[in-house]
Amino acid sequence: MLSFTLAAPCARRPRTGTVRLRGVIEKTPAAMATTSRGVVPHLSRDQYNRAHIPWVHIPFESFLENNPPVPTLQPGPFPLHTFLGFDPDAHILSLSLRDPADGRETPANGAQYVAASTSRGVRRVTVADWRGHVHACKPDIVVAMPDIPWTNPPFSQKRTTKSIERTVSWLAHLLAPDPPLNILVHMAGGVNERARRAFAQSLVEPLDGLEAAAVKPLKCLDDGIIGYTFDLVPLRREIDVEDADKVSALLQSSLEPLPPTKLRVVISVVSPHQILRLIRDVGIDLFDVKWAQDAANVGVSLDFVFPVPQDDSQQGRDLGHNLYRSHYAHDFASLSTAACTCNACAPVVIKNAISHSQLDAHIASAPSGYTRAYIHHLLHTHEMGAHALLVLHNLAVVDKFFDGIRAVLARGDDFTAHVAAFAAQYDESLAIVNEARTMWKEVDVARGKGRIARERD
Amino acid sequence: MAKFEVLAKCHTTRARVSRLTLSHGITPLPTFMPVATQAAIKGLTAQQMESLGVTLILNNTYHLNLRPGVQILGEAGGAHKFQGWHKNLLTDSGGFQLVSLSKFTKITEQGALFESPFTGEPTMLTPEESMSIQHAIGGDIIMQLDDVVSSMTPDRARVEEAMERSVRWLDRCITYHNNSGKQTTQNLFAIVQGGLDSELRDRCLTQMIERKNDVAGFAIGGLSGGEEKDVFWRIVKQCAERLPDDRPRYCMGIGFAEDLLVCVALGVDMADCVFPTRTARFGVALTHRGPVNLRLAKYAYDFEPIDPDCPCPTCSAGTSRAMLYHVITRETAAAHAVTMHNIVFQARVMGGARDAILNGTFPDYLRTFFANYFADFGYPQWCVNALRSVGVDLLEGDSKIKVNKGTGAKWE
Numbered sequence: 001m002l003s004f005t006l007a008a009p010c011a012r013r014p015r016t017g018t019v020r021l022r023g024v025i026e027k028t029p030a031a032m033a034t035t036s037r038g039v040v041p042h043l044s045r046d047q048y049n050r051a052h053i054p055w056v057h058i059p060f061e062s063f064l065e066n067n068p069p070v071p072t073l074q075p076g077p078f079p080l081h082t083f084l085g086f087d088p089d090a091h092i093l094s095l096s097l098r099d100p101a102d103g104r105e106t107p108a109n110g111a112q113y114v115a116a117s118t119s120r121g122v123r124r125v126t127v128a129d130w131r132g133h134v135h136a137c138k139p140d141i142v143v144a145m146p147d148i149p150w151t152n153p154p155f156s157q158k159r160t161t162k163s164i165e166r167t168v169s170w171l172a173h174l175l176a177p178d179p180p181l182n183i184l185v186h187m188a189g190g191v192n193e194r195a196r197r198a199f200a201q202s203l204v205e206p207l208d209g210l211e212a213a214a215v216k217p218l219k220c221l222d223d224g225i226i227g228y229t230f231d232l233v234p235l236r237r238e239i240d241v242e243d244a245d246k247v248s249a250l251l252q253s254s255l256e257p258l259p260p261t262k263l264r265v266v267i268s269v270v271s272p273h274q275i276l277r278l279i280r281d282v283g284i285d286l287f288d289v290k291w292a293q294d295a296a297n298v299g300v301s302l303d304f305v306f307p308v309p310q311d312d313s314q315q316g317r318d319l320g321h322n323l324y325r326s327h328y329a330h331d332f333a334s335l336s337t338a339a340c341t342c343n344a345c346a347p348v349v350i351k352n353a354i355s356h357s358q359l360d361a362h363i364a365s366a367p368s369g370y371t372r373a374y375i376h377h378l379l380h381t382h383e384m385g386a387h388a389l390l391v392l393h394n395l396a397v398v399d400k401f402f403d404g405i406r407a408v409l410a411r412g413d414d415f416t417a418h419v420a421a422f423a424a425q426y427d428e429s430l431a432i433v434n435e436a437r438t439m440w441k442e443v444d445v446a447r448g449k450g451r452i453a454r455e456r457d
Numbered sequence: 458m459a460k461f462e463v464l465a466k467c468h469t470t471r472a473r474v475s476r477l478t479l480s481h482g483i484t485p486l487p488t489f490m491p492v493a494t495q496a497a498i499k500g501l502t503a504q505q506m507e508s509l510g511v512t513l514i515l516n517n518t519y520h521l522n523l524r525p526g527v528q529i530l531g532e533a534g535g536a537h538k539f540q541g542w543h544k545n546l547l548t549d550s551g552g553f554q555l556v557s558l559s560k561f562t563k564i565t566e567q568g569a570l571f572e573s574p575f576t577g578e579p580t581m582l583t584p585e586e587s588m589s590i591q592h593a594i595g596g597d598i599i600m601q602l603d604d605v606v607s608s609m610t611p612d613r614a615r616v617e618e619a620m621e622r623s624v625r626w627l628d629r630c631i632t633y634h635n636n637s638g639k640q641t642t643q644n645l646f647a648i649v650q651g652g653l654d655s656e657l658r659d660r661c662l663t664q665m666i667e668r669k670n671d672v673a674g675f676a677i678g679g680l681s682g683g684e685e686k687d688v689f690w691r692i693v694k695q696c697a698e699r700l701p702d703d704r705p706r707y708c709m710g711i712g713f714a715e716d717l718l719v720c721v722a723l724g725v726d727m728a729d730c731v732f733p734t735r736t737a738r739f740g741v742a743l744t745h746r747g748p749v750n751l752r753l754a755k756y757a758y759d760f761e762p763i764d765p766d767c768p769c770p771t772c773s774a775g776t777s778r779a780m781l782y783h784v785i786t787r788e789t790a791a792a793h794a795v796t797m798h799n800i801v802f803q804a805r806v807m808g809g810a811r812d813a814i815l816n817g818t819f820p821d822y823l824r825t826f827f828a829n830y831f832a833d834f835g836y837p838q839w840c841v842n843a844l845r846s847v848g849v850d851l852l853e854g855d856s857k858i859k860v861n862k863g864t865g866a867k868w869e
Contacts, residue, residue, distance in 0.1 A: 037784050044793040046505065046770040062783070066757055070779050074760060085774055119787075329529055347504045347541070354510035354768045354801060356808025358815065359464070359476065359485035365543035367504055373532075374496075374539055377525045381495040384789040388500060 013283025028285040042387040045085040050343040059099035061116040064123040072136035080137040095139035100267040106150035144171040146186035175224040193253040227263025248281040273428040296390035298440040302397040303336035306404040318432040324439035328376040342396030344389035382447035467819040470847040471724035479597035486726040489803040496540040500793040503541040513545040519554035527593035535595030548596035584629040601630040603648040608682035616652035644673035674705040681710035686839035697724030737795035740785040743802040750869040769801035837865020
């Protein structure tokens with residue numbers, strides 16, 4: 001089973017801790033990589049193994065395109081790891097039914113099922129289905145199936161109540177009986193603080209009667225779970241999540257009734273600024289870094305550090321480089337100003353190459369780091385290698401960012417002051433990513449799939 | 458100048474094993490060269506390519522001249538440094554793409570006149586200009602500018618003109634190259650033209666072989682344009698037979714495994730094609746039992762790797778056909794995975810040929826390959842014919858083998 005220990009047992013926020021599972025040790029606060037169809041976008045297995053983000057989150061719904069879902073039939077002790085190509089000794093895999101980043105409208109959930117979205121249409125998944133899939137795939141961690149309404153907001157009080165009741169009841173199903181799972185629970189209640197508190201309260205209420213018998217020997221639902229997930233995408237549909245105080249208040253209302261010892265995960269943050277605030281104000285332990293992966297997707301190499309070096313204060317600088325910009329064509333610097341050890345900036349020496357005949361004698365070349373000019377070229381020629389290199393780089397920048405956070409917390413520095421300095425140093429609006437996205441679209445339209453057909457018209 | 462040493466010859470066919478030493482290391486031949494059109498094997502890094510045991514790749518001059526352009530390549534210190542590839546590199550002349558990609562290219566004696574894709578202005582690619590661009594790129598092997606006509610051109614006079622002009626352009630390339638100071642690090646290859654006409658090919662061969670001392674190798678060009686395979690192999694055989702023993706022979710645009718092995722048996726040392734990398738992106742994995750189309754539903758629950766004996770990163774990590782089915786054509790990482798596999802497949806076919814020639818077992822190697830690859834499907838007649846011409850009878854001792862007319866290429 002997974003263990004999570006806090007460095008200081010009573011610390012509510014900000015806090016550091018350690019996740020241990022098998023041989024994998026993850027110090028928190030930490031980053032979690034996200035996947036699409038079970039793949040960290042743009043990274044082949046050999047490349048992902050050179051990135052240093054051990055925790056990977058897998059949305060299951062794309063596998064519902066086949067019935068039974070293919071990974072549920074994978075043989076071996078670690079079916080999900082094996083199927084997707086992650087090393088059980090190096091990677092922690094968490095599994096949720098739906099993609100928590102997908103905020104598109106979906107048909108209403110029912111009393112017994114969630115409507116999941118696949119490329120072949122919507123699939124209804126009952127809690128029994130979910131239980132079956134989870135026990136067949138054996139992820140390290142499972143997010144209990146929540147009832148998050150993906151129909152059009154706002155939601156009535158009745159709908160919110162239903163959401164809470166279903167989420168609790170579906171969690172209870174997953175808890176019972178053996179074998180035990182490492183379960184994370186989505187914090188239900190939407191944008192209503194009272195509803196969120198009520199949901200959390202129901203997790204710690206002592207169970208009795210049939211309910212208690214079903215989850216024996218647990219005294220309450222909370223005893224059977226390892227932590228809580230906070231999904232920002234559903235909140236974003238109803239409120240402005242850039243309103244930091246509002247978000248903190250909502251998250252804290254969920255945490256109020258709960259013990260402080262469990263893992264707190266936030267899904268779908270949009271910036272490092274937001275991460276820092278949620279660590280500072282709510283004591284969050286784990287964040288997905290889809291925003292950094294998405295930046296790579298549109299041609300941005302991230303270039304920021306935490307804490308901000310004292311001799312290097314420059315107000316409102318960009319978090320990275322939009323490598324589509326024309327001046328990078330001549331820029332042979334490495335991807336970030338800050339030294340980087342990723343497999344793009346400092347490629348590994350290939351000590352062993354495949355030998356194809358008795359004549360083959362591999363002599364390893366001394367690798368050189370990829371330059372901004374090269375990535376600029378790859379981006380403008382619509383070469384997918386650009387994104388592979390950028391994902392490697394951005395994950396490394398993010399990994400170092402979390403190293404910095406943990407170091408500041410471990411030293412007992414004034415975290416709040418460092419957060420303020422970071423906010424002053426770097427532009428939070430991510431203007432650079434938006435600019436890159438526009439240029440990425442232009443190149444995609446000009447050179448992407450279907451270009452020949454378009455040109456013929 | 459390149460060092461080219463023939464190490465062994467097949468006792469039956471015209472196949473040979475050799476070692477080609479260039480400025481960026483040794484490449485054992487016969488070899489297949491993956492194509493990195495725009496200074497990248499699509500999706501892969503130079504380190505990944507190196508790990509696959511590849512020592513020679515190809516860049517396209519036409520594309521690199523458009524982007525990033527010679528100025529930036531110069532600033533970078535050449536295409537090797539620009540793309541982080543520290544092994545051998547070959548560049549084509551840029552002429553082929555002028556003809557295949559541009560509708561308005563006009564060939565004159567001076568060079569190829571085309572519409573600049575940037576400004577729309579008429580632009581001239583001369584043999585000297587092609588050399589100059591290839592010098593800026595810095596490939597270890599550079600190709601002469603040739604006058605390319607489709608192998609299907611019915612106009613013999615045009616084919617003849619193109620052949621004669623290619624010889625004249627070779628002379629201009631040689632002059633420019635030998636005066637450039639680059640001839641110590643970059644090696645010029647001539648390209649034999651003459652279409653499908655054996656008399657024209659012969660005349661071209663005679664003239665180009667006369668220039669042997671000024672070129673490091675010879676390519677056989679103007680093929681793989683949809684011509685009859687039985688004509689194709691005869692032209693390759695004719696060229697390979699006449700080309701000097703002490704120069705590498707490069708058959709341009711060849712990528713199917715059976716084509717590679719036939720060409721090797723006819724005496725070819727090098728080949729290139731976008732086929733294995735392009736087909737990978739469309740979901741086709743190459744194996745010794747034939748191509749596997751990973752988009753077919755029959756692979757949805759297939760938990761076996763593409764080829765359990767394959768040493769590529771994809772197969773050795775146990776990536777199943779089912780997983781690839783799930784992601785192919787949807788995730789770029791799936792294209793990377795199959796691309797790596799296909800590049801390794803090509804390298805294994807050629808590496809196996811090298812070993813077999815060294816060990817004196819190349820005819821058996823051919824028989825085994827065809828038995829595995831085509832057994833259920835039938836052997837291509839043209840391969841049977843081509844290999845018979847060099848003393849290997851694929852059908853010997855087995856009267857039940859099916860034989861297919863036409864291209865005979867196997868597909869799934």
